[in-house]
């Protein structure tokens with residue numbers, strides 16, 4: 686594989702290169718990575734395209750000239766039943782899954798992710814998709830309960846597929862601090878665990894997902910995280926302050942986060958995470 690092709694496959698392409706994207710395959714048995722064809726227009730299907738991350742991923746890919754097919758129930762495609770998947774995946778090179786479950790409940794979210802991921806993988810294999818990208822969460826391999834357990838089950842299915850794959854694990858989004866405040870509101874204050882987080886902007890996650898989608902399959906995990914470490918209880922207090930709310934924040938180690946009791950450092954990324962640019966304070970100001 687030439688150095689030029691390698692560069693194209695590792696990053697978002699320039700608009701000049703957009704019509705002539707080389708599709709990248711995993712290493713052959715000899716360890717050599719090779720392009721699928723000399724000049725192939727890359728087609729990326731995005732499941733969850735109407736969501737927080739999906740809408741931004743679609744925009745990011747289109748900004749760089751990639752042909753994108755958005756999937757959502759409004760488009761007549763349902764990942765839980767499999768309806769419409771075969772049709773939409775025809776001639777797709779890459780499938781990006783950024784759908785989310787309707788609840789943080791462990792059973793509901795496990796049912797959603799195992800069913801939808803099985804349907805997506807089966808349809809992708811039948812269509813000959815060359816790269817499957819799934820968005821998961823930092824801590825999926827460590828927390829072991831709640832919605833994290835469901836994300837781990839999703840990852841397991843992806844890891845065991847014969848389709849070349851990449852898993853992007855993001856830290857909790859800025860929006861998840863607001864969700865934790867809503868979930869933790871009690872008569873005596875807002876109960877949240879004193880977790881250390883690197884909350885990340887949806888735009889920064891979408892940039893990493895788009896980058897990974899046009900690159901070589903990782904056969905492993907890429908992490909995406911925010912630029913700063915904060916404590917969830919401090920971030921919650923800052924959020925309530927901007928809303929003019931005076932309820933006290935109770936740092937409660939037993940309070941659930943995404944349906945699980947989480948250790949203080951379990952959601953911090955490793956040293957190689959892609960760090961975003963947008964801080965939690967900037968997000969608060971932009972609300």
Ligand SMILES: NC(=O)c1ccc[n+]([C@@H]2O[C@H](COP(=O)([O-])OP(=O)(O)OC[C@H]3O[C@@H](n4cnc5c(N)ncnc54)[C@H](OP(=O)(O)O)[C@@H]3O)[C@@H](O)[C@H]2O)c1
Pocket residue numbers: 732733734735736737738739756757758759762763764765766782783784785786820821822823854855856857858859861
């Ligand atoms: N929240 C966090 O802090 C966090 C952190 C790390 C990772 N993640 C992961 O990031 C991913 C994206 O999250 P998000 O916040 O962008 O989700 P979101 O805004 O809730 O969007 C969910 C998307 O899934 C689609 N969807 C749901 N059920 C579907 C079905 N049966 N068939 C087809 N499409 C369906 C929705 O489309 P329609 O409703 O229009 O059909 C929507 O486009 C999720 O996998 C989540 O687990 C989240």
